[in-house]
Amino acid sequence: MKAIQLYYPPEWAHCYGCGYLNAHGLHIQTYWDPEKGESETRFTPRPYHTAIPGFVYGGLLASLVDCHSTATAAAAKAQAEGLSLEATPLRFVTASLKVDFLKPTPLGPDLRLVGRPQEVKGRKVVVETELYAAGTLTVRGEAVLVQIAEGFGGGAG
Numbered sequence: 001m002k003a004i005q006l007y008y009p010p011e012w013a014h015c016y017g018c019g020y021l022n023a024h025g026l027h028i029q030t031y032w033d034p035e036k037g038e039s040e041t042r043f044t045p046r047p048y049h050t051a052i053p054g055f056v057y058g059g060l061l062a063s064l065v066d067c068h069s070t071a072t073a074a075a076a077k078a079q080a081e082g083l084s085l086e087a088t089p090l091r092f093v094t095a096s097l098k099v100d101f102l103k104p105t106p107l108g109p110d111l112r113l114v115g116r117p118q119e120v121k122g123r124k125v126v127v128e129t130e131l132y133a134a135g136t137l138t139v140r141g142e143a144v145l146v147q148i149a150e151g152f153g154g155g156a157g
């Protein structure tokens with residue numbers, strides 16, 4: 001299966017979080033399950049992604065929720081419209097990002113994010129995300145994503 005971010009055309013693939021053309025970026029990759037209608041991202045933080053020793057920096061966790069949500073929005077919109085991402089690239093930017101840090105996230109285990117679209121309407125998609133570390137829910141996110149207006153060439157992202 002191909003990650004949603006790998007369908008982004010090159011002009012939209014420079015994002016620090018998820019752009020495959022950003023040599024210094026995080027290269028977040030998200031997969032869509034059309035049966036369940038939900039997305040999954042896995043990411044293993046590096047030792048320097050630390051807040052206090054042993055725990056993950058919250059800004060990194062917010063970045064994971066952010067790019068996981070933009071990708072989830074693209075896949076959810078494609079499914080809702082019966083489009084294929086291959087044929088019709090879709091790209092969303094973040095209008096709003098809410099992150100609740102429920103528990104400290106241990107630094108070491110692979111992190112797993114699960115995204116569920118709550119609303120797909122016009123250019124807007126709302127995504128809820130749960131982030132698990134070694135099976136424990138530590139972060140919950142809610143993001144509002146807006147589809148880039150048609151004809152927007154890029155350059156920023």
Ligand SMILES: CCCCCCCC/C=C\CCCCCCCC(=O)SCCNC(=O)CCNC(=O)[C@H](O)C(C)(C)COP(=O)(O)OP(=O)(O)OC[C@H]1O[C@@H](n2cnc3c(N)ncnc32)[C@H](O)[C@@H]1OP(=O)(O)O
Pocket residue numbers: 011012013015017066067070091092093094095096121122123124144145146148149152153154155156157
């Ligand atoms: C990176 C900058 C983006 C520049 C533009 C595109 C360049 C393309 C190139 C490459 C793409 C790569 C992108 C990587 C992305 C990775 C993730 C990020 O880090 S994104 C960076 C942080 N985000 C921003 O900088 C957005 C700044 N904000 C905006 O540009 C606008 O406010 C925008 C596009 C988000 C919305 O503006 P409207 O004029 O196009 O659309 P309206 O009509 O205002 O909103 C559409 C719907 O969304 C709701 N909405 C808008 N803002 C909301 C908010 N803050 N909270 C809740 N809902 C909101 C509205 O109520 C409306 O909903 P109803 O259709 O009425 O149901």
